[in-house]
Amino acid sequence: MHCYHSSFFTLSVQEKKLIAVNGNWYDITNFIDYHPGGTIINRFVGKDASSVFQAFHKPTTLKHRKPVAKVQVNHELDAINEAFVNLGEWFERQGYFKTDYYWYCRKLIVTFCMLGTCMGFVCWVESPYRLFGAIALAAFWQQCGFFMHDAEHNQLTRDRNLDSWIGVFFATMCFGVSSSWWRHNHFIHHALTACVHYETNFFDPQMREPVWVQNWKLYPFYNPRLNVGVSRFST
Numbered sequence: 001m002h003c004y005h006s007s008f009f010t011l012s013v014q015e016k017k018l019i020a021v022n023g024n025w026y027d028i029t030n031f032i033d034y035h036p037g038g039t040i041i042n043r044f045v046g047k048d049a050s051s052v053f054q055a056f057h058k059p060t061t062l063k064h065r066k067p068v069a070k071v072q073v074n075h076e077l078d079a080i081n082e083a084f085v086n087l088g089e090w091f092e093r094q095g096y097f098k099t100d101y102y103w104y105c106r107k108l109i110v111t112f113c114m115l116g117t118c119m120g121f122v123c124w125v126e127s128p129y130r131l132f133g134a135i136a137l138a139a140f141w142q143q144c145g146f147f148m149h150d151a152e153h154n155q156l157t158r159d160r161n162l163d164s165w166i167g168v169f170f171a172t173m174c175f176g177v178s179s180s181w182w183r184h185n186h187f188i189h190h191a192l193t194a195c196v197h198y199e200t201n202f203f204d205p206q207m208r209e210p211v212w213v214q215n216w217k218l219y220p221f222y223n224p225r226l227n228v229g230v231s232r233f234s235t
């Protein structure tokens, strides 16, 4: 399996389901079925999940949870995890995660102008210029996909419920894609990005959906060529 995440097993898991976060093991045996992020958590049982944990959770999420043991550090892998966590904190300090509402308002206006343009072409323009309406509609859908993405990441209002309704509006109503299906797949995509099991398939569902360009056939096809290209370039 090729997986670019640090994962190490230092504690015998027995019947308990344990996850390591920031140097501590947490017992999630009774919580796992109620996890708000869904079943993706199962993939990290017995592993160090510090970096994915930081990516998906508020810093206060573990405040009321008692760790059951300290992690025995695997220095090489832990360095990767630590670097990732530090990078995330640095982005936070730089303010990259702050929502720029002015920017989103402009984007919203442009997006609905595209829908208006589409309607204008369809209703008031004769063929063959009506085709421009299709282009405007494609651009509108594409931008709805973008809003869906940010809403499902809780990036818009930071209120999980409200963002999820905004996601339903843009994804399900405007774009025609189930927002919860997309959200589920997208969480796996972020947690197991580029994780590939060549004999079976991708772990990352968004690398094999036939609707996306990254068809599963393409990855083994491009990978050796990319490697050759990169090695030629770097020698």
Ligand code: HEM
Residues within 6 Å of the ligand: 019, 021, 026, 028, 035, 036, 037, 038, 040, 041, 044, 049, 052, 053, 056, 057, 058, 061, 062, 065, 152, 153, 154, 160, 187, 191
């Ligand atoms: C000690 C283990 C964990 C606990 C106690 C935990 C708890 C929670 C809680 C309480 C939430 C709600 C949001 C929040 O309060 O931050 C959440 C959301 C989530 N968790 Fe976990 N979690 C754990 C591990 C994981 C792991 C290993 C993953 C792997 C990817 C994961 C993925 C997610 C996702 C995708 C969400 C939804 C985030 C969103 O809506 O934007 N969690 N988790």
